Amino acid sequence: MEALLEAAVRLAAPLLLAALGELIVERAGVVNIGVEGTMLTGAFVGFAAAVASDSAGLGVAAAAFAGCAVGALFAFFAIARGTDQIVVGMAVNLLAVGATGLAARALYAGATPSGPTLSSAALPFASDLPFVGPALFAHTPFVYAAFGLALVVGFALARTRAGLRLRAVGEVARAADAEGVSVARVRVSAIVLGSGLAGIAGAALSLAQSDTFTEGMTAGRGFIALAVVIFGRWSSSGVVLAALFFGLANALQFRAQAQGFDIPYPLFLMFPYVVTLTVLAFVAAHARAPADLGTPYHRER
Amino acid sequence: MNRRDERLIDVARALFAIGLALAAVALALALLGFAPGPALSALARGSLGSSAALTATVLKSTPLLLTGLGVALCFRCGVWNIGAEGQLLVGALCATAVATRFLTDAPAGVLLPAVVAAGALGGFAVGAIAGALRASRGVSEVISTILLNFVAIQLVALAVHGPLQEAAGAYPKSDPFPAAALLPAIGRWHLGIAIAALLAVATEGLLFRTAVGFRMRAVGLAPRAARFAGISPERIALFTLGLGGALAGLAGAFEVAGVTGQLYEGISPGHGYTAIAVALLAKLHPLAVIPSALFFGALEAGAGAMQREAGVPASVTQIVQGIAILVSATFAVAAGRRRGGMAAGAAADAVEETA
Numbered sequence: 001m002e003a004l005l006e007a008a009v010r011l012a013a014p015l016l017l018a019a020l021g022e023l024i025v026e027r028a029g030v031v032n033i034g035v036e037g038t039m040l041t042g043a044f045v046g047f048a049a050a051v052a053s054d055s056a057g058l059g060v061a062a063a064a065f066a067g068c069a070v071g072a073l074f075a076f077f078a079i080a081r082g083t084d085q086i087v088v089g090m091a092v093n094l095l096a097v098g099a100t101g102l103a104a105r106a107l108y109a110g111a112t113p114s115g116p117t118l119s120s121a122a123l124p125f126a127s128d129l130p131f132v133g134p135a136l137f138a139h140t141p142f143v144y145a146a147f148g149l150a151l152v153v154g155f156a157l158a159r160t161r162a163g164l165r166l167r168a169v170g171e172v173a174r175a176a177d178a179e180g181v182s183v184a185r186v187r188v189s190a191i192v193l194g195s196g197l198a199g200i201a202g203a204a205l206s207l208a209q210s211d212t213f214t215e216g217m218t219a220g221r222g223f224i225a226l227a228v229v230i231f232g233r234w235s236s237s238g239v240v241l242a243a244l245f246f247g248l249a250n251a252l253q254f255r256a257q258a259q260g261f262d263i264p265y266p267l268f269l270m271f272p273y274v275v276t277l278t279v280l281a282f283v284a285a286h287a288r289a290p291a292d293l294g295t296p297y298h299r300e301r
Numbered sequence: 302m303n304r305r306d307e308r309l310i311d312v313a314r315a316l317f318a319i320g321l322a323l324a325a326v327a328l329a330l331a332l333l334g335f336a337p338g339p340a341l342s343a344l345a346r347g348s349l350g351s352s353a354a355l356t357a358t359v360l361k362s363t364p365l366l367l368t369g370l371g372v373a374l375c376f377r378c379g380v381w382n383i384g385a386e387g388q389l390l391v392g393a394l395c396a397t398a399v400a401t402r403f404l405t406d407a408p409a410g411v412l413l414p415a416v417v418a419a420g421a422l423g424g425f426a427v428g429a430i431a432g433a434l435r436a437s438r439g440v441s442e443v444i445s446t447i448l449l450n451f452v453a454i455q456l457v458a459l460a461v462h463g464p465l466q467e468a469a470g471a472y473p474k475s476d477p478f479p480a481a482a483l484l485p486a487i488g489r490w491h492l493g494i495a496i497a498a499l500l501a502v503a504t505e506g507l508l509f510r511t512a513v514g515f516r517m518r519a520v521g522l523a524p525r526a527a528r529f530a531g532i533s534p535e536r537i538a539l540f541t542l543g544l545g546g547a548l549a550g551l552a553g554a555f556e557v558a559g560v561t562g563q564l565y566e567g568i569s570p571g572h573g574y575t576a577i578a579v580a581l582l583a584k585l586h587p588l589a590v591i592p593s594a595l596f597f598g599a600l601e602a603g604a605g606a607m608q609r610e611a612g613v614p615a616s617v618t619q620i621v622q623g624i625a626i627l628v629s630a631t632f633a634v635a636a637g638r639r640r641g642g643m644a645a646g647a648a649a650d651a652v653e654e655t656a
Binding site: 018031033047066077080082083084086087088090091092093094097098099101102103106215218223226227230264265266267269270273274276277280282 | 329333334335381383391434439441444445447448451455456458459462463504571574577578581614616617618619620621622623624626627630631635654
């Protein structure tokens, strides 16, 4: 039980990081389905930088930067050029798969080494608590960062001027514009910031959950992060719960597998996606998305 | 500007997108220390250099044509079907189930049509799930079609490790198709190639010559206006996703019944995702999907040769796809705005609003 909780929290962290990034982007009225590719880029660049510098910390910084850069690319086409957001997101995903695959072959010639990882750091006192201590407070920095950022994002969206502007742009872009808020500037900032989080989420895979980069290692987690945002009804507390739910589903999958139940392996792999679809079928109809979600804004209209 | 000039400009733009993508790849290769010259010449040889290469190009293009048609139809209606991959896989799975389990002993006159129909039905079902989720539960088809892709990949794995595994039981693949379940072929050119080309013409006719096609385009151009005119965008979305799914499912059936003769994991190297690039480069025009599919088919056929002969990883194909998508979609937006006139501008904006 304790181990299950520990695994759920650990596996939820990358999803939570990516979903918080997407939450920021979507609250500004933009859908970025390029999270998957942004995560993959973060996973690769983070790993490559960590290997080159022999420092996992520098790797994380590089991953965040790479995520921001991918976000800037997305923003250039989706916001500055007005190309459809879904189309740009898909292009980003394809580009990321191609570019990381090509670069990994070029750098490591098919023999990818293991790199440094961020090790778990037990929080003093808290980790001594019975039962929840080791499960909640003996994790890698990614886990603390993810849950800490959830608080920060929740507070910033609800209580700060920047958060108010962001939400205004996502709900009624035209009114925000009339109030003197630059819709494009807010959206571009949200995309770059959110993509940085997706980059860090990728690093959580290549610098904590494993110690190497493998092609396509995000394996759809970026897409699940999109579902987490919907399931979490576009609120940061909801996103935390939804990410934990998927972390738990993932942990159960590994648990059941390890205990050798006589269930075919593909069924386990299918499980999170089927759960997501089922959950969406029950939640999506009631969830209220930001009113201007996915709607491009043209000032001259 | 008359229509013919516009067509010419569209073609020029598509060629420019391709040129830009290839140039970017050459640059990336040079930066990463691969020699771009030999790589690109291997790419050309492997796709166009011999009759075997041409055949490979056409064979790779066929599933891209069918899935590309499905995606183009959906995008035309403002339905973001990212699920052609899953629809293709389930189509291949259903076709294989019929060919190797359910009707194994039936004569060709019965078996082959059944195999092809099973493929189309399987794809239809997957597309319809996404359509029904959107129509009844308000689930965005972007998410549901993506998730269904992952489900479909595991369904194929489940099948070839379980109920559809070969009798020998050695490898995770299906039994070979009985001869009566294989598409008739001249050399390696199977009947599915011709059917796919005919379907491109049929899709063009459906979209531009029928009442249903008119409704589909109306929903894509101006969903609110269409609703006022009594057209239900939800029903159109359901219909289109089903139809797009059936086309992709057919692609899956043609792959197993025309090319591989059996089902195994990884039977599709991402045709359903490439289909998005195919559809967008064709500006969502069914007939233009034919040359677009041929281009991306040539790229895939050539990439294999490039990997073998020049040691350049085949993942460059995804880079070309990504750039081609970005460039052609960005042109489409710019052209929509520039063409000016109230109607054209409103239509371009309406297309974007459906996103």
